[in-house]
Amino acid sequence: MLEFYYSSALVSIMSDERPLPRWRRPDYSTLIENVYKIGTPDFDPFPTVTDVMNAAHCPVAAVHNILHGRDNALIEGTGGEIGMGKLFHEFIAHLKSEIAAGRRVRDVPQIRYIFENFARHEEEKRRMHCWQYYIEPWCRRKLDEISSIPTNANVFFEVSVANPYVPFLFESGERTYPLMGKIDEVDIENRRLIERTTMGRPDDKSPPRLKDFQLWLLWKTLCSINSEKYPEIWRNVNFKNFTLYIETPYRDFQVDTNRPEFERLTHRAYAWIHDILFERRGIHEAYDMRECTFHNRIEDCGLRWSCYGKRRPRPFRTVRDEMRNELRRMYVLLAYELIWSKHLFRYQLTMLDKPALEELGLITSGKILSYQNGNLEIELEPEQMDRFLAQRASGELGGYYIVFGSFFVGIKLKGNFVEQSGENKVLINTANVRVPVSSTALIVQTDPEITTYVDQPWFLTEWLQRDLFSLENWGLERDDKANSNPTIRMLETIFGVDYLRRDADNARQ
Amino acid sequence: MSEYRMLKELLGLFVNDVEKGIDPRNAGWTEAPKNNIQKLIEIGLCEIENNKVRVAFHPLPSEVIEKLDEEGKWLADVHQEMVRATQILNEIIQTINNPVFQPAATFLGWKRMLYTSSFPVVIDRILQEGFSADEWVPLARKASGALSLSVVKRWWNENDVLFGLNKLSFIEEGVLVNFNVDKVARILKWDIVASLLNKNVVITLGLLWFADSKIKDILYAESMVYIQRHVWGVLEQIIGEVSGTIRTEIFDTVKAVENITSEKDKVGRIYPIACWNFIIRLPW
Numbered sequence: 008m009l010e011f012y013y014s015s016a017l018v019s020i021m022s023d024e025r026p027l028p029r030w031r032r033p034d035y036s037t038l039i040e041n042v043y044k045i046g047t048p049d050f051d052p053f054p055t056v057t058d059v060m061n062a063a064h065c066p067v068a069a070v071h072n073i074l075h076g077r078d079n080a081l082i083e084g085t086g087g088e089i090g091m092g093k094l095f096h097e098f099i100a101h102l103k104s105e106i107a108a109g110r111r112v113r114d115v116p117q118i119r120y121i122f123e124n125f126a127r128h129e130e131e132k133r134r135m136h137c138w139q140y141y142i143e144p145w146c147r148r149k150l151d152e153i154s155s156i157p158t159n160a161n162v163f164f165e166v167s168v169a170n171p172y173v174p175f176l177f178e179s180g181e182r183t184y185p186l187m188g189k190i191d192e193v194d195i196e197n198r199r200l201i202e203r204t205t206m207g208r209p210d211d212k213s214p215p216r217l218k219d220f221q222l223w224l225l226w227k228t229l230c231s232i233n234s235e236k237y238p239e240i241w242r243n244v245n246f247k248n249f250t251l252y253i254e255t256p257y258r259d260f261q262v263d264t265n266r267p268e269f270e271r272l273t274h275r276a277y278a279w280i281h282d283i284l285f286e287r288r289g290i291h292e293a294y295d296m297r298e299c300t301f302h303n304r305i306e307d308c309g310l311r312w313s314c315y316g317k318r319r320p321r322p323f324r325t326v327r328d329e330m331r332n333e334l335r336r337m338y339v340l341l342a343y344e345l346i347w348s349k350h351l352f353r354y355q356l357t358m359l360d361k362p363a364l365e366e367l368g369l370i371t372s373g374k375i376l377s378y379q380n381g382n383l384e385i386e387l388e389p390e391q392m393d394r395f396l397a398q399r400a401s402g403e404l405g406g407y408y409i410v411f412g413s414f415f416v417g418i419k420l421k422g423n424f425v426e427q428s429g430e431n432k433v434l435i436n437t438a439n440v441r442v443p444v445s446s447t448a449l450i451v452q453t454d455p456e457i458t459t460y461v462d463q464p465w466f467l468t469e470w471l472q473r474d475l476f477s478l479e480n481w482g483l484e485r486d487d488k489a490n491s492n493p494t495i496r497m498l499e500t501i502f503g504v505d506y507l508r509r510d511a512d513n514a515r516q
Numbered sequence: 517m518s519e520y521r522m523l524k525e526l527l528g529l530f531v532n533d534v535e536k537g538i539d540p541r542n543a544g545w546t547e548a549p550k551n552n553i554q555k556l557i558e559i560g561l562c563e564i565e566n567n568k569v570r571v572a573f574h575p576l577p578s579e580v581i582e583k584l585d586e587e588g589k590w591l592a593d594v595h596q597e598m599v600r601a602t603q604i605l606n607e608i609i610q611t612i613n614n615p616v617f618q619p620a621a622t623f624l625g626w627k628r629m630l631y632t633s634s635f636p637v638v639i640d641r642i643l644q645e646g647f648s649a650d651e652w653v654p655l656a657r658k659a660s661g662a663l664s665l666s667v668v669k670r671w672w673n674e675n676d677v678l679f680g681l682n683k684l685s686f687i688e689e690g691v692l693v694n695f696n697v698d699k700v701a702r703i704l705k706w707d708i709v710a711s712l713l714n715k716n717v718v719i720t721l722g723l724l725w726f727a728d729s730k731i732k733d734i735l736y737a738e739s740m741v742y743i744q745r746h747v748w749g750v751l752e753q754i755i756g757e758v759s760g761t762i763r764t765e766i767f768d769t770v771k772a773v774e775n776i777t778s779e780k781d782k783v784g785r786i787y788p789i790a791c792w793n794f795i796i797r798l799p800w
Contacts, residue, residue: 043785045638046774047793286763290800291744294737300535301528301591317590318735328732332632335800 030184030277032171033354039363044347051281052346053171053353056188056224057081060217062276064308066293069279071310074290074338075476076469079309081217091133092205095141095256096191098125099203100164103192106153107160118146141205141256148257161195161240168416171357173231176270184277187353190225195241199250200226206307207255214253214260216307222251222262223269229416236415284342319482321489326502333502334475341472349465356414371395376432383409383435384428392431407435519552520583523561526571527591530598534738540598544570575599594736601731601739605746608730611684612723612750619672620680622722626664629725629797631657636791637703645699659700666701667710667718704790705777712776713796716755717769720762721796723751728799763798770796 033050036042052058061080062069068080082089102112102121112118122142126134146153156162169187192201202222206215230246237244251262282289299305299314322330355369364370371394373385387395411418422435478498483489490496530544548569556562561580563572575596581589611617635656642652668677701707727747734740748759755762774792781787 041785043781043787046788046791286767286798291741295537295741295745297535301532303532314737315587315590317586317593327735333634336634336794339794 028281030182030281032185032358033351037351038355038359040367044351046343047285048343048346048351050346050351050354051185052284052350053185053187053357054277054280056186056221056228058280059186059224059273059276060221062279063220063272064217065298065305066279066283067297067314068308068310069276070283070290070293071313071476073280073283073342074472076341076472077310077476082309091137091141092203094126094129094133094137095145095205096203098122098137098142099145100192101125103153103156103162104164106156107158107162109158112150112154115143115146115150118150119143144209144256145254157196163193163195163418164191165418166190166193166416167410167419168225168228168232169353169357169414170228170231171354173228175227175273176267177274182274184273185354185357186224186228188221188225188228190222190229193229195244198248199252200229200246201252201254203254205256207257209257211255211258214262215255216305218253219251219260219262219266220269220272222253223264223266224273226251226264232415236413238412238417241416284339284346313480316480318480319484321483321486322495322498322502326499329502330479330498334479337475338472341468345465345468348468365391368394373433381436382425383422383437385409385433385435387431387433389431395433396427409435409437519556519561520580520588522549522552523556523571523576523580524584524588524591526556526562526569527588527595530571531591531594531738534594534598534742540602540742541573543598546570571595573599594738597734597736597739598742601734601742604730604734605743608727608743608747609750612726612747612754616676617680617684618719618723619668619677620684621726622672622719623664623668623677623681624684624729625722625725625727626667626718627660628729629721629799630660630663630795633795633797635704636794638787638789641703641789645703647699647703655696656700656703659697662697663701663704663706666706667713668722670710670713671715671718708776709773709796712769712772714765714769716757716762717766719755720751720766721798723747723754725799766796766798 031050033048037050054062057078058069058072061072061078064080071077071080102118102125105121106112112121119138122138123134126137129137167187167189169185171185172183173186174181174183190200191203194201200222202218202225204215204218206218226246226249234242247264251264253260253262279289279293283293297314299308299311301315304311304315352369355364355367359367361370361372365372371387371391373387373391376384376386378384407422407424409420409422411420420437422437425434425436428434481494483492483495526544526546529546530540533543533545534540545565545568548564548567553562553564553569557564557569561572561576562569576592581592584592611621634653637652637656639649642649647655665674665677724747727743731740731743734743751762752759757765770792773796774788777790777792778786778788
């Protein structure tokens with residue numbers, strides 16, 4: 008049985024049996040950017056499923072996620088294992104897509120051949136490892152199932168879902184929160200949703216930590232979306248009756264959708280996210296209520312080092328107070344900057360209508376004319392073409408996300424501008440197009456789940472938070488080494504206890 | 517089991533108990549193990565009471581810590597800091613619970629809060645008063661004593677503050693005499709701000725920041741959480757409200773300060789003159 012905690016602000020509210028505070032969304036002026044984006048945002052963030060999982064996992068993980076740009080408390084694998092889950096899932100998506108496109112598979116060696124070809128750009132060691140420990144065990148138990156996938160099966164991978172108002176039960180009513188994420192597989196044929204992971208062992212009796220919660224959140228989000236926002240071909244599908252599965256390489260776990268403890272866990276996670284961002288005492292409470300104690304540590308937590316690591320005395324003992332004051336203010340400021348940019352953008356995409364988004368220059372819409380060799384030819388509306396090119400010329404655009412469906416539910420493909428192929432026509436290259444669920448494409452300049460190729464690099468802000476945190480925690484044990492260490496001396500100079508002179512060769516005594 | 521391994525185990529039990537929320541003064545007790553414990557007791561590394569044993573509640577000698585492994589050193593570090601944290605907490609509580617010292621402690625807390633905020637104010641206001649951007653932070657920091665005094669004076673007599681400062685052996689230079697204070701106060705609209713701060717908010721922020729000044733070199737979350745938890749407990753008694761209510765009151769006050777001091781730009785958009793959340797704030 009899970010235990011549930013609420014931060015004290017919420018405990019007091021709940022003990023009075025008054026409802027939880029409303030999750031604040033940006034008002035219309037903020038959405039259309041008619042306000043100065045400075046200071047403390049007067050709206051709460053638009054979290055991803057990963058953010059909520061981190062906060063549900065441990066409040067300290069939420070602190071690291073929100074303030075220190077580290078969302079890896081629940082990441083799959085360490086060291087060479089990092090990214091293995093992605094390769095595992097991408098290959099299975101590729102394999103199933105191939106079968107749905109008409110390819111037949113007979114046996115595991117044939118799948119091995121397909122995998123070797125698919126993963127040829129990966130290091131051999133990594134490829135072997137992924138095959139041996141993850142894909143082969145999965146194939147052996149799934150061969151019959153995947154062999155019987157019919158041609159043109161309605162199976163979709165990496166389906167993005169988002170809704171600013173996802174309802175969760177609360178006492179006799181409900182509370183709504185914004186939430187977004189990506190479903191590994193939506194299998195319309197067999198009426199099921201699948202979350203795939205390389206975590207887990209052959210003898211596991213239950214799904215890996217919080218994976219069931221993750222899939223349940225995604226399902227809740229999918230079900231909360233108004234059917235008008237679904238792609239045309241999904242309009243008559245009732246996702247409430249779908250079955251949820253966690254697939255590890257070795258076992259499948261069915262997830263019950265009626266989970267009151269998940270409802271409570273969700274309220275708790277959102278309460279932590281709010282308190283850590285807007286109530287400074289929330290951070291002390293997060294440490295006070297962390298999941299681990301020394302004898303009951305969560306061994307596979309990706310952030311265990313931060314709770315159970317020795318502090319080096321230098322520069323801690325010398326300038327810690329000054330560093331702490333400066334750096335901690337910066338963590339919060341950077342977090343607010345992300346809310347004003349990344350999170351506001353998510354609200355805009357899901358709360359503004361299409362003309363308003365186009366007017367703000369956030370999206371450009373068009374129609375797909377053709378798709379060949381990974382190149383999509385898209386026809387833009389004439390009045391949008393000039394804006395599109397102007398933005399590109401001014402260097403604002405570098406990468407695009409092409410959304411099939413809507414921002415609420417659809418498949419987002421990353422693309423790069425190739426050329427203007429004709430009047431009001433552009434060519435966008437996508438490395439890998441599987442099955443678009445709509446013929447109408449929306450071209451988004453940037454995306455909430457961006458990687459390094461897009462032009463609003465929000466991830467840099469998170470990297471900055473991460474670097475500051477590393478700096479805050481870095482140090483040396485021995486004074487003699489610290490006295491001649493340039494970084495320590497620089498820090499001690501910046502924060503006020505040392506004097507550095509150019510060209511001086513004397514180490515601090 | 518060697519005595520150092522035994523010592524590490526006892527340190528682990530102590531830290532584990534503290535993390536579970538047990539007061540460090542009562543943490544770490546376990547049934548007395550048979551092996552090697554006598555030796556640890558003899559050399560003063562363990563203490564025994566009612567057939568239970570725990571790691572001694574005082575800092576361990578450095579030559580002992582040196583012989584522990586990396587994890588043992590970490591445990592010893594946390595243990596040592598917890599011992600110190602209990603002493604620091606005692607001092608803090610004695611000060612903030614004493615009505616004679618309360619005005620001075622509140623003043624010192626406010627001064628620290630303002631000083632460490634770096635006064636994030638929109639640049640236009642700074643320039644309007646004839647300061648350059650470079651001058652602003654050092655000058656505003658110098659004025660933090662006077663600004664704090666103007667807040668505390670609304671609820672206590674100035675002499676009470678100075679008397680308490682004297683008793684606490686703080687020498688306050690330039691609290692009252694600083695020719696730039698008026699300009700800094702004008703930029704911040706400090707008179708309006710001070711008028712919005714009720715006594716609960718002033719005391720809470722003052723005493724929490726006073727406590728924060730005493731834990732400058734505390735490194736570990738365990739000790740920080742322990743001190744914070746107890747200081748909040750004392751504050752709840754002084755103010756007579758639960759912490760959730762106090763926090764909400766502070767949050768609402770900052771919002772009110774932001775709203776009232778905000779200005780309009782040429783096209784009618786409202787903007788806050790400062791990031792008040794980064795000036796009037798709880799310590800972390």
